[in-house]
Amino acid sequence: MPSDTQALGHTHGSPPVLAVRDLRTHFHTEAGIIRAVNGVDLTVREGETLAVVGESGSGKSVTGLTVMRLLGRTSARVEGGTIRFSRKSGEELDLLALPEREMQKVRGRDVAMIFQDPMSSLNPVFTVGDQIAEPIRIHEGLGRREARERALDLLRQVGISDPDGRIDAYPHQLSGGMRQRVMIAVALACDPRLLIADEPTTALDVTIQSQIVTLLKRLQTERRMAMIFVTHDLKLVGEIADRVAVMYASQVVEEGPVAEVLASPKHPYTRALLDCIPSRRDAAGNRRQLRPIPGVLPNPLSPPEGCHFHPRCVHAQPRCAGTEPVLERVSDERQTRCLPWREIAA
Ligand SMILES: Nc1ncnc2c1ncn2[C@@H]1O[C@H](COP(=O)(O)OP(=O)(O)O)[C@@H](O)[C@H]1O
Numbered sequence: 001m002p003s004d005t006q007a008l009g010h011t012h013g014s015p016p017v018l019a020v021r022d023l024r025t026h027f028h029t030e031a032g033i034i035r036a037v038n039g040v041d042l043t044v045r046e047g048e049t050l051a052v053v054g055e056s057g058s059g060k061s062v063t064g065l066t067v068m069r070l071l072g073r074t075s076a077r078v079e080g081g082t083i084r085f086s087r088k089s090g091e092e093l094d095l096l097a098l099p100e101r102e103m104q105k106v107r108g109r110d111v112a113m114i115f116q117d118p119m120s121s122l123n124p125v126f127t128v129g130d131q132i133a134e135p136i137r138i139h140e141g142l143g144r145r146e147a148r149e150r151a152l153d154l155l156r157q158v159g160i161s162d163p164d165g166r167i168d169a170y171p172h173q174l175s176g177g178m179r180q181r182v183m184i185a186v187a188l189a190c191d192p193r194l195l196i197a198d199e200p201t202t203a204l205d206v207t208i209q210s211q212i213v214t215l216l217k218r219l220q221t222e223r224r225m226a227m228i229f230v231t232h233d234l235k236l237v238g239e240i241a242d243r244v245a246v247m248y249a250s251q252v253v254e255e256g257p258v259a260e261v262l263a264s265p266k267h268p269y270t271r272a273l274l275d276c277i278p279s280r281r282d283a284a285g286n287r288r289q290l291r292p293i294p295g296v297l298p299n300p301l302s303p304p305e306g307c308h309f310h311p312r313c314v315h316a317q318p319r320c321a322g323t324e325p326v327l328e329r330v331s332d333e334r335q336t337r338c339l340p341w342r343e344i345a346a
Pocket residue numbers: 027029034036054055056057058059060061062063074075300
């Protein structure tokens with residue numbers, strides 16, 4: 001059900017850069033239909049970071065890939081919903097309705113995406129300089145020399161030492177952390193209005209991870225970019241995001257300002273995730289990643305009736321197995337998808 005987004009927009013002042021409503025992306029596989037994204041609502045405003053958090057398989061990446069319209073070669077079909085994007089010029093686009101040629105202009109220029117594994121998204125046969133310069137040449141029509149200058153500047157901005165020496169390197173000649181910095185440089189090359197960072201630090205060790213997060217946060221603030229930061233790490237959510245959307249089994253189950261959601265979650269799943277964070281007394285340097293919560297994610301081919309979370313929920317009531325909850329407004333800025341949230345939110 002569409003949530004009370006108008007009210008959300010007014011309370012925040014900044015206009016939404018991206019508004020995803022009731023999005024449904026389904027894979028038609030031989031084994032059956034996988035409803036990977038099934039009624040997702042997300043709003044990201046100018047200069048704001050929205051964290052999207054949830055266990056593996058909950059539909060985070062498919063949501064991002066649907067926004068980028070990068071699922072064309074799969075069995076995915078967008079079965080419903082809208083994705084509205086507002087350009088810097090103020091022009092409003094309906095991303096699902098754009099012809100592919102127009103979408104190519106949006107991709108990399110207005111909206112850019114960083115992936116978890118830079119090796120799979122950087123091209124091994126081109127130098128990093130060429131890969132950063134390519135979107136600049138395509139979207140802004142700059143010549144070779146100017147694009148190279150811009151690439152050098154971007155390498156500097158993402159903290160690569162000796163950019164003159166590294167601009168002609170191939171991806172395999174760089175460390176994992178440096179490749180991820182190059183990916184960020186490619187994504188930021190045309191100064192996008194929205195950056196979708198899909199678990200951009202998961203493959204990196206803890207020290208490099210925190211450097212990359214600090215870097216992303218700084219670049220996002222400087223450019224007043226909107227950012228969707230997909231992560232498993234709830235500690236990172238607190239550090240990087242203004243708002244958080246918690247996803248479970250292809251739906252957003254809770255959404256709101258980070259500090260409020262972490263301090264007083266309204267959805268039993270969010271609460272379970274928080275309970276899984278290792279305590280502060282764990283060994284120093286321990287990453288506060290999500291640990292498995294009891295039970296497993298439902299089979300994507302046959303999710304449970306009613307509330308998708310009911311087989312794992314400690315608060316489940318008989319009605320939870322028969323009635324599917326909708327995203328309900330908790331306050332001006334918060335929503336939750338739980339039938340008895342008022343009774344259990346102590
Ligand atoms: N190309 C694909 N074909 C079929 N199913 C897919 C494909 N990509 C993802 N899925 C399914 O969609 C669901 C959501 O996946 P995904 O968005 O990647 O999860 P997350 O990013 O939250 O870990 C999963 O059940 C996954 O198996």
